Amino acid sequence: MKTVFESLMQLLGRKPSRPSGEQITPAAQVIHFEKKQRKLTAEELKAVHLAHAGHGNKWLKRRWTTLIIVNLLFVVSYYFDVQLLEGALTASRFVGFHMADLNSALQVMLAYKHVVLNLVIGTVTIFVLWFLLGGRTFCSWACPYHLLSEWAEKIHLWLVAKRIIKNHTFHRGVRTLFYIIFALLALLTGYTVFETISPTGIISRALIYGPGLALLWVAALLLFEIFVSRRAWCRYVCPIGITYGVVGLFSPVRVKFKLDGCHHEGDCRKACLVPHVLDVTIKGQAKDTEMPIGADCTRCGMCVDICPTGSLRFEIKGLSKLL
Amino acid sequence: MSKETKKVTHKPSAKRRQESRREFLRSAGLAAGILTVSMFGYYPVAQGISFRLRPPGAIKTPDDEQKFLASCIKCGQCVQVCPVEAIKLTDLDDGFGIGTPYIDPRAQACDFSCDGLQCVLACPTGALTHDLDYPADSRMGFARIDKPASCLAAQGKGFTGIARGAEFKGKLRYDEIDRWNPIALREHPYDLELCDLCVRQCPIEIRIAQCEAGTPPSNDPNQCPPQHAIKLEPIENSDGVQRMRPVILDGCVGCGVCEMICPVEPTVIVTDIDKVTTTVSPI
Numbered sequence: 001m002k003t004v005f006e007s008l009m010q011l012l013g014r015k016p017s018r019p020s021g022e023q024i025t026p027a028a029q030v031i032h033f034e035k036k037q038r039k040l041t042a043e044e045l046k047a048v049h050l051a052h053a054g055h056g057n058k059w060l061k062r063r064w065t066t067l068i069i070v071n072l073l074f075v076v077s078y079y080f081d082v083q084l085l086e087g088a089l090t091a092s093r094f095v096g097f098h099m100a101d102l103n104s105a106l107q108v109m110l111a112y113k114h115v116v117l118n119l120v121i122g123t124v125t126i127f128v129l130w131f132l133l134g135g136r137t138f139c140s141w142a143c144p145y146h147l148l149s150e151w152a153e154k155i156h157l158w159l160v161a162k163r164i165i166k167n168h169t170f171h172r173g174v175r176t177l178f179y180i181i182f183a184l185l186a187l188l189t190g191y192t193v194f195e196t197i198s199p200t201g202i203i204s205r206a207l208i209y210g211p212g213l214a215l216l217w218v219a220a221l222l223l224f225e226i227f228v229s230r231r232a233w234c235r236y237v238c239p240i241g242i243t244y245g246v247v248g249l250f251s252p253v254r255v256k257f258k259l260d261g262c263h264h265e266g267d268c269r270k271a272c273l274v275p276h277v278l279d280v281t282i283k284g285q286a287k288d289t290e291m292p293i294g295a296d297c298t299r300c301g302m303c304v305d306i307c308p309t310g311s312l313r314f315e316i317k318g319l320s321k322l323l
Numbered sequence: 324m325s326k327e328t329k330k331v332t333h334k335p336s337a338k339r340r341q342e343s344r345r346e347f348l349r350s351a352g353l354a355a356g357i358l359t360v361s362m363f364g365y366y367p368v369a370q371g372i373s374f375r376l377r378p379p380g381a382i383k384t385p386d387d388e389q390k391f392l393a394s395c396i397k398c399g400q401c402v403q404v405c406p407v408e409a410i411k412l413t414d415l416d417d418g419f420g421i422g423t424p425y426i427d428p429r430a431q432a433c434d435f436s437c438d439g440l441q442c443v444l445a446c447p448t449g450a451l452t453h454d455l456d457y458p459a460d461s462r463m464g465f466a467r468i469d470k471p472a473s474c475l476a477a478q479g480k481g482f483t484g485i486a487r488g489a490e491f492k493g494k495l496r497y498d499e500i501d502r503w504n505p506i507a508l509r510e511h512p513y514d515l516e517l518c519d520l521c522v523r524q525c526p527i528e529i530r531i532a533q534c535e536a537g538t539p540p541s542n543d544p545n546q547c548p549p550q551h552a553i554k555l556e557p558i559e560n561s562d563g564v565q566r567m568r569p570v571i572l573d574g575c576v577g578c579g580v581c582e583m584i585c586p587v588e589p590t591v592i593v594t595d596i597d598k599v600t601t602t603v604s605p606i
Contacts, residue, residue, distance in 0.1 A: 078403050086400055086403050086404075086445075087398040087399060087400040087403070087447075088397070088398045088399050090396050090397050090398045090422075091396040091398035091400065091447045091448070092398060092400070093400065093445075093447075098447055100396065100447060100448075101396075104396050104397070104398075105396065108393065108394060108395075108396050108448055111393035111394070112390065112393040112394040112448070114394070114449070116447075116448060116449035116453075118446075118447045118448070118449075119396075119447055119448050119449070122447055168349060169346060169349075170346060170349055170350040170353050171346055171347060171350040173350075174350040174353060174354055177354055178354065178357065181354075181358065182361075185361075186393075189365075190389050190390075190393045191364070191365070191368070191389070191392055191393060191419040192392070192393060192395075192396075192397075192419065193361050193362070193364060193419060194361065195397055195419075195421065195422065196361055196364035196415075196418060196419055196421050197357070197360060197361045197364070201397055201422060202415075202421075202422075205397070205399060205412060205422055208399065209399055209402060209411075209412050212414035212415065213414045213415040213416055214414055214415035214421060216415070217360075217415060232353075236350070236353060237353070237357055
């Protein structure tokens, strides 16, 4: 329960704290101690990386394929009128069964202050689906803006490496502020204010019903992410991330960190959209020999791909016990 | 010793404090920026720019769309089920109204060719209310004769050819040709001694005629509209030419088919969105 609370606070923007000595289990303390005793040489580390070379993007391929297929299903379904997945990401019907994006549904409920049965069915379905799949899994495996943002991020990182631009960070707590303000705006003004600027809804509709002016706003966001701040929308603004993050608090699907094999080089944190969730991989910070990664994690698998020692793996809670 | 440690720890902490102050200011700027941009969305709503002809069942009053904009989840499922593709989604220039369905009747009106109000059935949030069962129950708007002088019937003229020209892409369902598939207007030329297209193609009038012939739409007597929507009325004159003028009646639901079919440019008949039959002639 305490880890869940910590995971929630991290999601809302609190900086992860360094554990004190007594918070670390004896087993983990032994490993931390052993690591202090024996440092790997540069050659040994090189060998580890060499052994891992070429195994680098299994999850990335799976994820991009899934994301593109999910979004294409909407397009194909409408274009060929096959009624497989009707609607857009905000609300849809999968072979006739209602589904409603949790954040869009929340905005509508707050603005309209009245809920019809179909929306309840759609919301519960999507809640259960993303609870089972990991909450913010939605972000990295389904949201079309995430994919565009990943490409923008590559350009951004290249520009930073060339010292052409500098990355500017924001306080992560500002996303929680946005969440509260957009909820209040919906409640008080009676308009779904966030939907006006939500790139997720805009891109999804543009793909299905054709492009429009609204894509200029998406382009502006991407330019901001390229030239000013890495992954700014997903990291500091988007309330959808918080909604699904909360869904993922108790989710069985998550990434797990195993302390013993890790060399604490930090490649995973450099690749991560939400690096604060990987603070447990910093030397001396893991409280236990195995640590589940928090709810803000989008389960994108970049860290799993990049980890040269297999210390970060996907895990389905309870399944390993069953097998 | 203590002096040295102080020096070492002091410097980065001052720098870090400055960095965190800057980060705080940047974050405040980001919040202000994003919120300002999103509040621009109120402008088109306040100015009435986002006011449009909405699909049947839209929960709005003739002069207030707030409830409709609030309840619509902007998914476009109504767009997907419309057999004549009358429904389009609005863009960013509609502000808070972004992604909501509307109908541009001159380009493609709702001709109720689905009979069962598919868009209403598709709506997941009740923005198009299920309280509505039949086309005649809808209150989308109200037709108005905007340019009576240019009306062909009022000039005693007939109409021969394709109603809106060979380029026009709009569709209508012609029951006698194909009950299930609407066809393009350009594939259906007319030859009329006196132009009566607005009355002839009115979905309400077509239903009334079907009911009078004993064959109501979908064999459902409930589909029969209670009131006429439009009629041609003779114009008194002394030159011996038969002239008629269209008159909008209480049964008009504002579907816009008369506006779409009118062969005159610009159209003689338009669809007002700030009126419905109950506000035009209160019961």
